[in-house]
Amino acid sequence: MTLNVKLGCGQITWRHPAAAGSTEDDVLADIATAGYQGAPWSGPDRGADTIRELWQRHGLEPAPSYLGGDYWDPDQREQQVAAARRAAEVSEQLGLTEIYVAAGGFNATTRSGRTRRDVVAHSGPDDSLSDEQFAELAETMQAVGRATLEHGVRACYHNHGGTFVEREDEIERLLAATDPEVLFLGPDTGHLAWAGIDVVDFARRHGDRIKTVHLKDVDGAVQAKGAGEGWDYSTFEQNAIWTEVGQGDVDFAGLFQVLSDHDFDGWLIVETDVTQLAGPAESARVSRDHLRSVGI
16 A cells, blocks of 8 residues: 555644643644644635744644535625635645535534534434525535635535534535535545444545545444434533544544555544543644554
């Protein structure tokens, strides 16, 4: 297996209480010390030069950023496309060719009267967007994808637990409704597994569309128990759904083989949303050590 990638680490783990008061410099220093090549950039309003200088201060490269929004709301489409175009412009200036895009919905009340946060990993049809809302989502994603491509940046759809594109049928429906040369994929392995989706099988089906990946791991026993008992998002996290990469049940060896078969050469971004270790720096190191042991 040959996999020529860039490996980054996301900053989300630094919400850990042990990191309280950490500055952006502190976080980037931890990521660099753990042995990563980069970290996702943020804050397009501060400009590419400022972002680049800060990252270079720590020997890091800016990695693909993330956009989220209520893309099913037609009243927000113009604003959302403009935001995507601006983020793509900064991405281009940073030398990046991908950006993650994801629909929200965490706290939106569904037709069932519940929020998607309430029903993560066990939602039903009445927790989904209506047909009209889903059509708007697909159309807006196409518009976002066309806007980012103006700057040579591929919008990569990012699945996420507790949102309106979480379940396998929701992801497949969106992919079928959009042009694979306009909307690409930036899947999250942990959120796929949390939704009960086989990560390797998903990558096999959509390998040509995958241009960047968030690497997360989950405890399969916690996933099964929580889905069966109807836990909400916070309860899953309190029961340690998340593990460091290589410590849970995601088949990363199988995933990397599929990516290699599809000549993947993009960014892989490690994230552990909530760590059970002493702090985020240790979490980042444990995941990095595992990936190094398997040749990444």
